[in-house]
Amino acid sequence: MILHILEKSLNVKRNRSYILLFQFVITLILVITVLNIYISVEKSVDHLENVTKGLYKVNDNFVGDSERQFFSQTDNVNILKKLYSWQLSRDEFTYIVVGSQYFHAENNYFPNKFDIFYGSRHDPVGSYESLQVNNAFIEHFKLTVDEGRLFKEEDYHIDNEFLPIIMGYEYIPYSDIGDKITVYYLGKSFESKIIGFLSENSFYNDTYNIKSLNKYILMPALKTTNVDSNTNTIIDWEQKKFELKLYLDKCSGFLYSEFPSTYLQNMFTEKSYELDIVPYALEMHAAFYPTMWGLEGKHFEKLLFILTIIIFASSIFCISLNMAAKIKVLKRYYSIYIMNGTSSKVIYLSILLEILIINFLALLIASMIGWILYGKLPLMPLSLIYVITCVVSGIYPFFMMNKINISRILRGDD
Amino acid sequence: MTIIKLKNISKKFKERVVLNNLSIEISKGDMICIMGRSGAGKSTLLNILGLLDTADSGVYEYNNKEIDSGNESLKAKLRRDKIGFVVQTYALINQKKVFDNIALPLYFKRKNKREIKQLVESISRKIGIFELLNKYPYELSGGECQRVAIARALIREPDIILADEPTGALDEETEKEILTLFEKLNKQGVAILIVTHNQMIADVCKTVYLMSEGKIAQLK
Ligand SMILES: Nc1ncnc2c1ncn2[C@@H]1O[C@H](COP(=O)(O)OP(=O)(O)OP(=O)(O)O)[C@@H](O)[C@H]1O
């Protein structure tokens, strides 16, 4: 019985059904779109908050004479090694290695746009921005690869046959995984090998700025424990010179902690005195939020949320109006049905079923379009919206059905 | 045998009393006519008899059983199986062929196709509209439309047909034909109640009521 009425209702005013379907689809697509923006904004707001809050830069304070003196003593590398392993072992904070030194490859291996000096001071010299990082860096800035892989435990050993490197996203067209490049790093030459490419829009917070990693080359923070035992040869001296620079770079990384800054600074000051070096100083990272239409982070989120609700509410309103118009047209038939043996309850159920079906079709279509447009769907909110739409658009017809005056309709007055 | 009995029915629309403590009884074989001024409440009474409307107070009995006004599904079932309704405007569905219009109550009853076809064809032969089955209502004359409506009322093999000014929109010739049809049906045992302003119909009916001020008085 319900099906008979349903078929009738769908057939008699077919274009109305199409309009309804269209409205549902548009609503859902708008909602999907806004939700997608909302979710990605929320994610980046959260992410940016994460990469800012509790993050400190560790600065060395070697200047002038003290610096020269410190570096003339290659054995001082042992002090830095002690500091470094102390940094790694503390429970109060997570130590993040972010060593920023140039990578040099011969013959302008990569296009000029990657060269740090190109365009500013010099002709291209084949120097590229690089970071030596540890796993804490990768985890903290939530880095992922577009191709290949991230660093594994064994990649961090200095005496590997190849120095594994991960390239920024923009390097993809110019190189491949497995490519071998001879590079110079802190005056030492390495045979490097590309093991992966970062995902697009990978970034890190360099204390003052959000920096895209698209043009960066990442290398593992190298472990050099094996050279400690030897001491006096020339080669050892060269090696120690390299290590000194390497560890100086490693020790000035970031740390992430929930402890107060003064407490952390005191720890570093104490440790520095213990090692008899100029105290390392902590510096807080600047906070960043994404801005759009002049609105910052959380406010922008709020605006999007309100926008979603407004779109949703106005769509529901339109859908209800359309539903009402449909019932107005069909109520003569409904009266005839009632006169011939149905009840208004059954008719109302068929209207509900129709809403359910049309809305479901719309959900399918909108999901398909949403999938094509964005490659992902906010499933939970979407199913919630489906339920709410069905319920809310069923309310108005309910009141309309209760107001139907059969005798007047059959008399032709209404 | 009593089909429908109304006891002390009252009905108000806002402040206006339309039916005032009215009682009426319709039995098998009856052919009743109700007359009265426009606005007297005739259609209201008919709608209550046909379970399309509910009285404010009073008792409705069908086959001597009281029908609870809240029992929508029982009421729908009685409308589907026992009570045929015919109105001045025919109440046909224009987008459906005559065949489907006549078969409507059977669709709600979920009879099978073959049975429906048989029933529709035999009824329409009886009423003389067999040739119209594949046409649409808008292609028919008023008299033909009313015959289709009557066929639809008959297809459920009703105990009673309630007709609200069934000939109000027809010329005199057609009116006579429809009236003859009603008489024929009445002879076959269907109780008939006609609301009309037409004296000719009143002359034919066995019982005539006059309705005024919410009450009815028997004239014949
Ligand atoms: N649904 C309704 N809401 C409000 N008032 C109504 C309604 N139905 C009928 N009325 C009023 O009740 C009174 C009786 O109406 P009803 O249709 O029963 O009269 P009637 O005797 O059939 O008149 P007519 O001969 O013109 O058909 C009228 O005054 C009408 O305006």
Ligand SMILES: [Mg+2]
């Ligand atoms: Mg009337």
